[in-house]
Amino acid sequence: MSIQNRKKDHVSLCVTGDVNYAKTNGFGQYDFIHNALPELALNQIDVSAELLGRSFAFPLFISSMTGGYSGAVSVNEIIAEFCEAHQLPFGVGSQRAMLERPDERASFSIARKKAPTAFIAANIGGCQLPQLSRTDIDLMLDVIEADALIIHLNPLQELMQPEGDRDFRGILGSIGELCANLTVPVIVKETGAGISATVAAKLHQAGVRVIDIAGAGGTSWSKVENARSEKPNSLFDDWGIPTADALQMIQASKPEGLELIASGGIKNSLDMAKAICLGADFTAAAQPVIRAVIEEGRDGLQRWFREWERDFRFVLCLLGVQNIRQLSQQYLRKK
Ligand SMILES: Cc1cc2nc3c(=O)[nH]c(=O)nc-3n(C[C@H](O)[C@H](O)[C@H](O)COP(=O)(O)O)c2cc1C
Structure with missing residues (x-):
């Protein structure tokens, strides 16, 4: 199957299919400690956040998703306009398709056209790195004037994909080379199975500045x-480290200077705030965003965001906290 058709399948399954983990993201183990005396006005609350030295209006990264097929132009256009308007960072989907088919570049370059000042990250799979030249990487970065390069690690997905990669050697070395040679920072993410403390330490040693847990x-x-496969193997459907658990494991030995994005099943502003209390610098979401875009378009995405943003402010108010830098574990209790 071509990369274009695969990507189309992925988007439609993520919007309409039953593709969520049976296990939870782990944030349900915690409850907030309610503050009946916040001594704050709601309009004093500041929800801005920093990542890689840049300031953003809200601590939510729109995770890498689309590009590389004709329908992706309008999806990336909507996401880009939205991120430009709300000062949110975002990533385009894997750019492998545009390296193989130059006519697919438009579905990526639209992102920069519609978001001239936003933080946009390029995206490629770790498995592809050993085969790519520096010219390929530069092309991916140039087409969107990227602010960062995201490398996704996805061995589980590759193994479950009938046509997926089976060789995971040489990825860490390639990441290290890119960290040493690129002028933009390198972010490494999973795609939903999570990053352990051991892997995080190796990535940081290789020069990675930001890790997105994607648990x-x-x-x-x-x-x-499995939903695409003629011979599904459901044994691994629930394989992976819950986001909250991965976050705590990495946090326990987090090296100085490493920034953490918590993602994977972040489904509302309560999850976001819990992740930041547990040490995340930023959060990210994919599926809720693509659902809003495909099901309800521009307006749906705006509505979805307005509600998240409003509820996030409510959480800070109910904790008696004025900004996200004050969030810490002391505002949580284990149930
Ligand atoms: C439709 C769709 C396409 C995706 N494509 C990519 C991709 O090209 N590159 C990537 O790094 N991650 C990709 N992901 C993974 C997400 O970025 C994210 O890490 C993962 O879905 C977990 O987040 P969630 O639970 O909020 O969906 C994709 C996710 C979705 C829903």
């Missing part, structure tokens, strides 16, 4: 691939 609890890429 279990949201989209299960084993389920997505």
Whole structure:
């Protein structure tokens, strides 16, 4: 199957299919400690956040998703306009398709056209790195004037994909080379199975500045691939480290200077705030965004965001906290 058709399948399954983990993201183990005396006005609350030295209006990264097929132009256009308007960072989907088919570049370049000042990250799979030249990487970065390069690690997805990669050697070395040679920072993410403390330490040692956990609890890429497969293998549908658990494991030995994005099953502003209390610098979401875009278009995405943003402010108010830098574990209790 071509990359274009695969991507189309992925998007439609993530919107209409039953592709979520049975296990949860792990944030349900915690409850907030309610503050009956916030001594704050709602309009004093500041929800801005920083990542890689840049300031954003809200601590939510729109995760890498689309590009590389004709329908992706309008999806990336909507996401880009939205991120430009709300000062949110976002990533385009894997750019492998545009390296193989130059006519697919438009579905990526639209992102920069519609978001001239937003933070936009390029995206490629770790498995592809050993085969790519520096010219390929530069092309991916140039087409969107990228602010960062995201490399996704997805061994579970590859193994479940009948046509997927089977060789995971040489990825860490390639990441290290890119970190040493690129002028933009390198972010490494999973795609839903999570990143352990051991892997995080290796990535940081290789020069990675930001790790996006992309843990279990949201989209299960084993389920997505099984839904496309003629010979499904559901044994691994629930494989992965829940986002909250991965976050705590990494946080316990987090090296100085490493920034953490918590994602994977972040489904509302309560999950976002819990992740930041547990040490995340930023959060990210994919499936809720693509659902809003495909099901309800521009207006749906705006509505979805307005509600999340409003509820996030409510959480801070109910904790008696004025900004996200004040959020910490002291505002949570284990149930
Ligand atoms: C439709 C769709 C397409 C995706 N494509 C990519 C991709 O091209 N590159 C990537 O790094 N991650 C990709 N992902 C994974 C997400 O970025 C994210 O890490 C994962 O879905 C977990 O987040 P969620 O639980 O909020 O969906 C995709 C996710 C979705 C829903």
